[in-house]
Every structure is written in C-alpha cells, then in structure tokens.
Amino acid sequence: MHPISEMSVFTEVVQSGSFVEAGRRLGLTSSGVSKKISRFEDRLGVRLFNRTTRSLSLTEAGTALFERCEDILAAIEDAEGTAKDLSSVPKGMLRIAASDALSLQVLVPFLDGFSKDYPDVSVLLLQGDGGINLLNERVDVALLFERPAETSFIARKLIDDPWVICASPEYLERYGTPTTSSDLLDHHCLTIHAKGQTSDQWTFDDGNEVQSVRVNSTFSGIGLTVKAAALQNMGIARLAHFLVSSEIATGRLKPVLADQIKVDDRAIYAVYPNRQHLPFKTRVFVDALSQYINENMIAP
Template structure:
C-alpha cells in the first residue's frame, strides 16, 4: 500500500488543477494519474474530486485531506533534506523560480560552474513571470525584483539592479549620441510593455531632483526581446543592469546618460522558506549565486572597460 505515493499524486493534482497538469509534473500519463486517484478514493471510501468533462474541484473531504496533506508532505521533504545532508555534501533536487529574463540573464550563465562544483544537486528552473507561491509550488528558492510582503520568508538581497540606458555602437554612429535626457525625444526608443502598461516615461536626476521624460516608443515588448532589438541597432533601450551588463563590458552596447542616472532603488532578491533547518543545497546555491553575481554584474562600469563612441 503506497499511501505516501497516493497522497503525493493527490496533492499534485490539486496544485496543478488537472490530471494532465499533474501528469506533466510527475512524469507519468494522465491515465496513470487517474488510476492512482481512483485507487486512493476506493481505499478511503470517499470521493475527493468533483469531476466534469472540463474541470475538477475538491469535495469537502478532498479539501480537508489537502489541508493536512501539504503539511505532511512538507515534513517528509524536510526530513529527506536533513537525511541527505548527513552524507556530508549538498545533494538532491533543487527547484528555483525566476522570471524568463532572470533565468536567461542570471541563472543559465551560472549553472555551468555551479553544476561542476556541486554535481549531486539537480537544478530545475520554474518560470515565474508573475507572483510565486513558494510553498504551494514546491519551490526551494525564488529570485525576485521586489521584497515580498510575506514575513514568513527569508529575504536576502543579492545585488543592486539599476536601470541602464544604452544603445548599440551602430545605432549611435547612424543617429548620434544623446547628451541630455531631453535629447531622447529625437531618438528611436525601445520601451518595455508590461501587460497593458508601456514604460514610455524614463526617470533621470536633474539638479538633484528626479524627473521623468517622455520618450517616443519605436517598439515595445518584453525585456529579452528589447535587448535583442537594441543589439541589432533598432534604438535606445532602458533595461535592467543584469540583462545588459555583459553586453556593455563586451562593447556590444554603450551606456548613455550615466551622469543623469537616478539613485538605484531596484535590487534582485533571493527568497526562501524560513525553516528551522535550511537544507545545504539551498544555502550553497544562494551563496554561490551571490558570489557569481558580484563578480559578473560589475557596478558601476569601470573607466576604460566601456568603449567610447
């Protein structure tokens, strides 16, 4: 009788919202998930889900079981983490949640070195461009641009992440270099489109006051796409430091209007559960990632390392 296995499948179905979603997470077929749930219900003698052709929902018995099950499975996972740490080196599965931009710009360049050093840690990246529920989504560490209001988390500031206004050398050769924020009105600017909001006003410090300047948007989109457009010489872009730092250091992009940059109010944070026992796999991942970021995300850009145009 695999009570824990059945319980884990049940919880995954609830979290995923469907048998198909649970099957993807568990690596089994939807019919296999359905059979597990049917056997579980038969053994308990109660129906756990209301099923229709399009959706499922928890019965009263299912709601009670789910509330208790999450705590049980979390306790089992914590016990497994403690047991694995007794082997003397960090190991096990590590789920990291981050936006697509952070995954591409920060985590992927870091993983090669990390996996070579800690080969017994198997890392899975979970895309989270919106809010992330660390407990429900079974995430060990989340990277975020804002400090969560939830007080039960450990929140560690990894590095400042200011906005950088920049453009490709090719664009600047063709259209010239803006000398003041007001000059941007004569340039093609690339603006981030965040849902129904386009960031077509950029902030700069003028005489110790922060002022916003309207920019003419030649193209809007997500950060990763705008970075590529800027590299192709489409226009001037304002992006997070982590996305363009290496491009600037390699000469592919040139920082602009740095003397008008406002005080940095942005940062990247690591967020993880406040546990009595922190698994070593979480600790070494966060420690190593912060060291990697401090070495690669150079702030401010040193004189002589940035090309002149």
C-alpha cells in the same frame, strides 16, 4: 497505497490544477491519477473534488485536507533533508526559476563550475520572462528582481541591479544624445514586454521633481532581444544593469541620462521557501551563486 503516497498525489492534483498535469509530473497516466484519488476518497469516506468535464475544484473537505497535507509533506521533506544533510554531500534535483536573460548570462556560466564542484546535484531550469508560479512549479530557488509578496518565501539580495538607459554610439551619433527626459520623445525607444505589459513608462528624478515619461516605443520584446536591438543601432533602451554592464564597459553601448534615473530598490534576489530546514543542496547553491555574482559581475 500508503497514506503519504495518497497525500502526495492529491496535493499534486491540487497544485497542478488537473489530473493530466499531475500525471505528467508524477509519471502516471491521468486515469491512473484518477483511480488513486478515487481510492483515497473511498478510504476517507468523503468527496475531495467537484469534477466536471471542463473544471476541477476542491470540496470543503478537500480544501481542509489540502491545507494539512501541505504542512505534513513539507515536514516529511524537511525530516528527510535533515538525514541527507548528515552526509555533508549535497545531492538531488534543484528546480531553479529565472528569466531568459539571467539564465543565459548568469546561471549557465555559473553552473559550469558549480556542476563540477557538486556532481551529485542536477538542475532543472525553468525559464520564463512572463513569470513562474513558484508554488505550483515546486521551485527550490528563484532569481527575481523584486521581493515576492508571499510571506512564505525568503528573499536574499545577491546584488543591486538598477536600470540603465543606453544606446549604441552609432545611434547617438546619428540622432543625438538626449540631455533631458523629455528629449526621449524625439527618439526611437526600445521597451521590455513581459507578463502581457510593455514598460514604456520610464521614471526620472532630476533632483527637483520625479516625473514619468511615456516613451515612443518602436520595438518591444524580452530583455535579450531589446539588448540585441540596441546593439543594432535601433534606438535607446532601458535595461537591467547586469544585462548591459559588459557592453558599457567595452563601449558597445553608452549610458545616457545616468544622473536622472530614479533610484529604485531594484536588485537580483535569490528567493526560496521559508522552511524551518533549508535543504543542503539549496543552501550550497545560493551561497555559491552569491559568491560567483559578487566576484564576476560588474558592480553598479
């Protein structure tokens, strides 16, 4: 096997955490991956993994090799990308990560036109409100609501996306409209549950002080289901602007306490690896998506 191919298999095993998952990603059997790793170890004369029936971990030599392999493979990918870009035709697979709500309300409508303009670019959409590991999933572009902590990623702001507290007109007519944040304690509130946590702590700023209110959460779920519950008159929800802007514009949902919501630096970001050479397909996608969002989404 060519040394670069061996590095690719080795790196995939480390990033995925198992021979089985690495094999799935590479189109190989787990035994096939194991044989390739064994041949790689024999050629190098070192053991790269500590293997047990239940765990897989890197040896000291494996750790040192992995750090170099990532740089080498990234350099090769960049070099190939430079050559491909000379054709001025974006092509290849784009791995995009986004929440369910962003996928359905933004990406799918956008991709309808993008795919017609760039037929040689195919898209693999990785959805997950619970979070996606950008490195392990080899994501080309992720749409996130905050800048990543990792310095190895670049975050480009596409549009501001503040929180909106809202309810249906029918609910407000039945239970009354809150005028202060403390009034929420007497209401049914609909909260987002993601990454194992329920967002029932809502922050307000009335101009005099910032205070946090733990609301009475009567229903929790991902953003799309919370929005559906609000439209069914089930309570007051705190949702992203992009998710409810159309319903507010048509009157199906009504914002409340708008002048008291704490202003955070919350936005939709396109996040991608910080590489010296950004693949042409990625650059074209981000540029086109930015233009689409600013032309089609209602600004906050």
